Amino acid sequence: MTSKCKRRGRRRALIAAALAGAAVAAAAQDSTLQEIERYRQMLQEGNPAELLVVRGEELWTARRGPKNASLEQCDIGLGPGVVKGAYAQLPRYFADVDQVMDFEARLVHCMVTLQGFDRAALVKSPFSGAGQRQTDIESITTYVVDQSRGATIAVPQNHRKEKAAFDRGKQLFYMRAGPYDFACSTCHGVDGQRIRLQDLPNFEKVEPAQRAFATWPAYRVSQGALRTMQWRINDCFRQARWPEPIFISQGTIDLITFLGVKANGGKMDSPAIKR
Amino acid sequence: MTKTIVFLAAAATVAGCATYTAPSKEETLAVIKSSFQDRGIAKVDRLNQTDLQRICSETGNNPPPDVRERLEKQALATVKYPADGRWLGDFALGERIAQTGVGLQWSDAPGTVAGGNCYACHQLSKAEISYGNIGPSLYNYGKLRGYGDDIKRYTWGKIWNAHAYSACSSMPRFGDAGILTEEQIRNVMALLLDPKSPVNQ
Numbered sequence: 001m002t003s004k005c006k007r008r009g010r011r012r013a014l015i016a017a018a019l020a021g022a023a024v025a026a027a028a029q030d031s032t033l034q035e036i037e038r039y040r041q042m043l044q045e046g047n048p049a050e051l052l053v054v055r056g057e058e059l060w061t062a063r064r065g066p067k068n069a070s071l072e073q074c075d076i077g078l079g080p081g082v083v084k085g086a087y088a089q090l091p092r093y094f095a096d097v098d099q100v101m102d103f104e105a106r107l108v109h110c111m112v113t114l115q116g117f118d119r120a121a122l123v124k125s126p127f128s129g130a131g132q133r134q135t136d137i138e139s140i141t142t143y144v145v146d147q148s149r150g151a152t153i154a155v156p157q158n159h160r161k162e163k164a165a166f167d168r169g170k171q172l173f174y175m176r177a178g179p180y181d182f183a184c185s186t187c188h189g190v191d192g193q194r195i196r197l198q199d200l201p202n203f204e205k206v207e208p209a210q211r212a213f214a215t216w217p218a219y220r221v222s223q224g225a226l227r228t229m230q231w232r233i234n235d236c237f238r239q240a241r242w243p244e245p246i247f248i249s250q251g252t253i254d255l256i257t258f259l260g261v262k263a264n265g266g267k268m269d270s271p272a273i274k275r
Numbered sequence: 276m277t278k279t280i281v282f283l284a285a286a287a288t289v290a291g292c293a294t295y296t297a298p299s300k301e302e303t304l305a306v307i308k309s310s311f312q313d314r315g316i317a318k319v320d321r322l323n324q325t326d327l328q329r330i331c332s333e334t335g336n337n338p339p340p341d342v343r344e345r346l347e348k349q350a351l352a353t354v355k356y357p358a359d360g361r362w363l364g365d366f367a368l369g370e371r372i373a374q375t376g377v378g379l380q381w382s383d384a385p386g387t388v389a390g391g392n393c394y395a396c397h398q399l400s401k402a403e404i405s406y407g408n409i410g411p412s413l414y415n416y417g418k419l420r421g422y423g424d425d426i427k428r429y430t431w432g433k434i435w436n437a438h439a440y441s442a443c444s445s446m447p448r449f450g451d452a453g454i455l456t457e458e459q460i461r462n463v464m465a466l467l468l469d470p471k472s473p474v475n476q
Contacts, residue, residue, distance in 0.1 A: 160295045168303040174335070175307065176328040178321040179379050179454060180447040183332060187409065195395045195407045237311075241379045243321050244314035251310025 033197060040275065049142055049219040049226050049271035052134055056143025059136055065115030074110035076103065076144065087144050088151035088268045091257045093159035100165040102256045104230045105248040107140055126247045127231045134226055138217075141228050145217055148268040153213060155260035162257065165250075169258025172251060173203070182240040184255070198275075203262050210266025213259055218272040226271060229256055300333075317381035327438060336443035343442045350438035353451045354431070362427040362464055369466030370473065372459050373399055379454065389454050391463055396446075399466065400473035409445060417468040418475040427468060434460050 060071045060083075076086045077094070091102040097109065104126070111117045128134045134142075156162055176183040184203075187193060191208075193200045201212035217228045227235075233252050237245050245252050298306070311319050327346055330338055338346065371390075378389020393399060396409035399416075420426050432439050435450030449455045455463070466472050 163295050164298050167297045168306055171300065171303045172307050174332050176332045177324050179452045181328055186445050193409050196405045238380050238382060241317065243311040243317045243319045244381055246310055246312050249310035251307050
């Protein structure tokens with residue numbers, strides 16, 4: 001079967017799964033944790049993110065922007081144009097900008113330098129709103145992370161700036177602030193914790209850290225949208241009652257570096273699908 | 276020999292791994308503060324830590340005994356007990372507060388009445404099976420502990436400022452931080468300590 005055929009088949013499975021998913025969702029609310037787990041497993045069988053992978057690939061290869069260039073010469077860490085396995089080794093240090101970047105920061109960098117897009121316009125609304133079309137950043141991220149499925153997470157700690165990013169990210173992870181006194185570690189530093197029925201990965205343990213890091217970006221069924229790692233960080237801070245993290249700011253990259261290094265050795269399994 | 280060392284040092288500098296020194300706490304804090312922005316009601320001044328937040332962050336929520344004692348004493352001093360001596364409100368309203376998770380997020384409109392979101396972390400009534408486990412189960416709270424004034428006073432203090440009884444607790448300071456009003460706390464108190472509350476069935 002060609003990959004296009006496979007995708008078409010998956011698309012059909014998606015529609016069926018979406019219908020089944022709605023019925024299962026209703027049942028899960030008044031059922032137990034096992035029912036929710038069963039629901040999660042059913043969702044895995046048809047992930048709408050597959051459609052976005054196709055769109056992201058088109059955007060990656062299309063000549064676009066004021067410079068009418070594609071992103072195929074973008075170096076996301078393994079050399080210009082190398083996409084396979086690259087996401088699993090981010091964030092990392094990039095000598096050309098002398099800083100550590102996560103994938104989304106690097107993508108913005110390439111869209112600006114190669115394609116001539118306006119940085120301010122790109123970072124203004126990186127996440128799609130409810131019912132909106134996914135942003136180009138979200139679509140391209142989905143394509144690129146899909147190219148790392150099965151790759152071993154290997155966030156480097158060689159350059160001193162990579163080490164500094166980890167150390168700052170660690171301090172941020174344990175920092176309590178805001179009206180609720182929450183730190184990331186309040187929810188993500190103890191085994192087996194839940195908010196309501198939602199399991200919370202403990203980033204102090206290798207296995208849950210790997211499982212969590214490996215499954216972002218993810219398609220969120222409850223939002224009907226693909227969500228990236230930058231979005232995940234953003235929404236955590238919203239719920240923790242912090243001010244808003246600036247998209248692809250140093251602090252967010254530091255935190256993602258900390259989480260990524262904790263997850264090293266795991267296998268990427270994204271785009272995943274979550275409730 | 277010296278030449279070799281110089282060469283090695285130069286090579287290490289090129290690779291960016293020479294004499295790594297971790298960023299200081301202050302440097303890191305400056306980077307963190309520059310990485311956030313005001314949005315809606317959530318302003319960047321929320322990153323200015325209180326003494327308690329800073330000490331708990333730096334000690335892994337396990338400060339040395341003398342510091343713990345001081346923090347608990349200071350927290351207890353913040354508790355404002357009901358002036359009219361009325362401890363309990365309406366447990367049905369308390370249940371609603373326990374179920375509600377909105378308030379103080381940048382997505383909340385100014386003036387949004389905050390909930391307590393108790394079920395996010397605690398079991399309370401038996402009917403609600405969607406409860407978290409970050410805090411202990413509070414099912415049968417009053418039935419197990421009794422309904423006397425001493426337990427009422429303790430519970431009020433715990434809700435107002437949890438650090439009064441356990442420094443660096445994960446629980447928000449619902450009274451001290453102005454998350455819930457006195458009347459809302461009274462209703463949550465009733466959910467826990469009214470013998471007729473579903474929590475005590």
